[in-house]
Amino acid sequence: MKNYGIIFDLDDTLLATSNLYYSLIIEMMAMVESCSSPSFLAPEKILNVYRIVTSNKTSVECETYYEEMDIENMDVYPDRFPRYLAETFIESCLQAGVFPKKEDVQRVYDVGTKIFSHTYRLVPGAMRLLQYLFSRKDVRLFIVTHGSEKLQAPKMRDKERTFSRFDRIVVVPSSISKSVAIKELIEKNDNIDEWVMVGDSITKDINPALAVGIRAILVRKHMSHIAEGEVVDIGDTRKRFVDIDDMGDLYEYMKERYLPKPSERTV
Numbered sequence: 001m002k003n004y005g006i007i008f009d010l011d012d013t014l015l016a017t018s019n020l021y022y023s024l025i026i027e028m029m030a031m032v033e034s035c036s037s038p039s040f041l042a043p044e045k046i047l048n049v050y051r052i053v054t055s056n057k058t059s060v061e062c063e064t065y066y067e068e069m070d071i072e073n074m075d076v077y078p079d080r081f082p083r084y085l086a087e088t089f090i091e092s093c094l095q096a097g098v099f100p101k102k103e104d105v106q107r108v109y110d111v112g113t114k115i116f117s118h119t120y121r122l123v124p125g126a127m128r129l130l131q132y133l134f135s136r137k138d139v140r141l142f143i144v145t146h147g148s149e150k151l152q153a154p155k156m157r158d159k160e161r162t163f164s165r166f167d168r169i170v171v172v173p174s175s176i177s178k179s180v181a182i183k184e185l186i187e188k189n190d191n192i193d194e195w196v197m198v199g200d201s202i203t204k205d206i207n208p209a210l211a212v213g214i215r216a217i218l219v220r221k222h223m224s225h226i227a228e229g230e231v232v233d234i235g236d237t238r239k240r241f242v243d244i245d246d247m248g249d250l251y252e253y254m255k256e257r258y259l260p261k262p263s264e265r266t267v
């Protein structure tokens with residue numbers, strides 16, 4: 001009997017997460033608007049500030065603001081998101097010609113910390129797929145997710161019974177490619193004959209999997225707008241890469257095409 005190792009990405013593959021982030025960004029944008037009124041900074045400009053901030057480029061003005069206001073208790077870790085929101089708020093207000101109040105900055109930061117207390121839901125169709133995979137004796141399940149332990153672990157807290165059935169859950173710092181963790185899983189589990197990575201990101205999930213020579217299945221992000229990046233072409237990439245619309249289709253694909261039917265299994 002052939003053994004299958006299926007590695008899932010967590011955010012926006014199994015759990016719906018990006019919608020929460022978007023809604024918190026919108027909350028921050030509304031606060032910029034109310035603080036800088038009547039002067040006006042277009043929403044797309046604020047979004048652009050956010051993009052710059054998230055690439056870790058803080059302006060001198062923003063740094064000076066932190067120093068002058070003596071702001072504490074705004075840790076960059078365990079997750080940068082609250083800090084990114086606060087910095088976007090400061091930068092946007094400054095660009096709109098308004099010096100933001102310390103308590104407003106703190107309020108924006110607190111909005112960002114909602115990511116730690118939010119109840120994350122499985123994406124539609126994920127439960128049915130997982131139930132099916134749990135029932136297969138020839139399948140072992142893994143998660144390789146980017147982020148910090150402190151942020152990722154609570155996301156799975158409410159679904160303990162589901163996530164405890166995975167063989168291993170690996171949290172990789174965002175600065176490190178997932179291919180490192182995938183390689184390690186392959187080396188440590190030499191009784192698995194065939195590996196596949198399932199994820200919603202071409203650059204973070206698909207390409208790292210293809211790079212280490214395993215199959216990769218892209219599941220289009222739930223209610224998504226963009227698929228970033230391009231699939232790198234490494235020799236037989238086309239044979240190893242599958243592009244799928246949602247969890248329902250992935251379930252059909254796994255059941256009907258990828259995994260052998262019970263009667264076809266060889267002993």
Ligand SMILES: [Mg+2]
Pocket residue numbers: 009010011012013199200201
């Ligand atoms: Mg993801």
